[in-house]
Amino acid sequence: MTKSSVxxxxxxxxxxxxxAIVKDFAGLTDEETQLLLQTCSLPIDVADHMIENVxxxxxxxxxxxxxxxxxxxxxxxPMATEEPSVIAAASFAAKMVRDGGGFHASSTxxxxxxxxxxVGAKDAQLGKKHVFDAKAAVLKMANxxxxxxxxxxxxxxxxxxxxxxxxxxxxxxxxxxxxCRDAMGANAVNTMAEAITPLVEQLTGGHVYLRIIxxxxxxxxxxxxxxxxxxxxxxxxxxxxIAYASAFAAADxxxxxxxxxxxxxxxxxxxxxxxxxxxxxxxxxxxxxxxKGSYTSISKWTKNVNGDLEGxxxxxxxxxxxxxxxxxxxxxxxxxxxLGVKSxxxxxxxxxxxxxxxxxxxxxxxxxxxxxxxxxxxxxRNIAITAGAKDELIDLVxxxxxxxxxxxxxxxxxxxxxxxx
Ligand code: NAD
Numbered sequence: 001m002t003k004s005s006v007x008x009x010x011x012x013x014x015x016x017x018x019x020a021i022v023k024d025f026a027g028l029t030d031e032e033t034q035l036l037l038q039t040c041s042l043p044i045d046v047a048d049h050m051i052e053n054v055x056x057x058x059x060x061x062x063x064x065x066x067x068x069x070x071x072x073x074x075x076x077x078p079m080a081t082e083e084p085s086v087i088a089a090a091s092f093a094a095k096m097v098r099d100g101g102g103f104h105a106s107s108t109x110x111x112x113x114x115x116x117x118x119v120g121a122k123d124a125q126l127g128k129k130h131v132f133d134a135k136a137a138v139l140k141m142a143n144x145x146x147x148x149x150x151x152x153x154x155x156x157x158x159x160x161x162x163x164x165x166x167x168x169x170x171x172x173x174x175x176x177x178x179x180c181r182d183a184m185g186a187n188a189v190n191t192m193a194e195a196i197t198p199l200v201e202q203l204t205g206g207h208v209y210l211r212i213i214x215x216x217x218x219x220x221x222x223x224x225x226x227x228x229x230x231x232x233x234x235x236x237x238x239x240x241x242i243a244y245a246s247a248f249a250a251a252d253x254x255x256x257x258x259x260x261x262x263x264x265x266x267x268x269x270x271x272x273x274x275x276x277x278x279x280x281x282x283x284x285x286x287x288x289x290x291x292k293g294s295y296t297s298i299s300k301w302t303k304n305v306n307g308d309l310e311g312x313x314x315x316x317x318x319x320x321x322x323x324x325x326x327x328x329x330x331x332x333x334x335x336x337x338x339l340g341v342k343s344x345x346x347x348x349x350x351x352x353x354x355x356x357x358x359x360x361x362x363x364x365x366x367x368x369x370x371x372x373x374x375x376x377x378x379x380x381r382n383i384a385i386t387a388g389a390k391d392e393l394i395d396l397v398x399x400x401x402x403x404x405x406x407x408x409x410x411x412x413x414x415x416x417x418x419x420x421x
Pocket of ligand 1: 149183213
């Protein structure tokens, strides 16, 4: 039976009721659902093995975005975020996109780039030639480091070399192209880059300083695109507003930074929930946005001949289903199970779709009533809590502030005082 991620009224349910639905959708065990409901589901001894100098854990809310359909498959998307309105906006946008046939997505092979920095080679051109001549030996030496990756069809597949001019003179940069399969690959690539260093020094006659992965993963791209009917968006004026917003972001780095942040709101929430490396994704996205010399938007929205909205996004997506914290963090494991992706490629495509949805959600609000209405009504609850409201008082204080259009801590305190008199 095909599963549907359309769950009407999901947001009105209690966390326990929502979890019961997710349990059914993803086939979670009783143990897994119990773990999700615990206040602290990351045991301190596990945390202590993950990083250094551990003194506690830092919990974040974990939610699920609904309505997502990517390449014909339905997904419930786990998202960890401290920002209100992200999950609601993603779910709403995914619903509008669904009306236009859902998201379509594709990705390249999961190839990461490892860089080896050669300094002081007497003849960089000749060094480069020697590296190319010895390509087979270099790749073999790299692949000898990771028989497991090789067994999955991955490994060092190719290399390149470039000469760059820097403030400290010419450098020869050897680049190793490693197919990381279902791993993000930083450890795998760094190990290979370090292992081939003596051979590269011998071939080039230079000294190697850095040997490390590049987060500008231009060989590991994910793309998503969609069509949104104008009726679903609220009419032609909204389509026009979003197209103008997109043109603004394309032309102006100040707007592009916020435009891209909007897309990353969604992507990073999934990256966090699944224990992946969010710094790698953010660095990659922003560097990719600036690749042509000026920082621009990673997504594009235009009006098509029918007057409907068409959108697309493309960015590097170095993510893994194994490695790093993905398998060690108990909640990340469950989040991955909820998402139900079978490969890092499929994962990267869903992430691109989430980015496009999040971007659309923000642009629709901006092009329509402005972002603050939806945002502030959710944010009001945070303000109410900050002012000291508890239990049912949180919503009472928040609702009053939204009605009055005064979402501020001082006003929340006044209302709270009034209500508790
Ligand atoms: P990893 O080394 O933990 O796991 C990858 C290894 O798992 C592979 O080398 C392979 O031997 C094995 N493997 C088993 N099944 C596999 C499969 N199906 N596909 C691929 N490999 C499989 O992790 P990693 O992905 O190499 O590195 C990710 C970690 O590196 C993250 O925690 C990241 O934060 C960290 N890191 C990032 C950077 C950076 O982005 N600049 C730098 C250093 C470290």
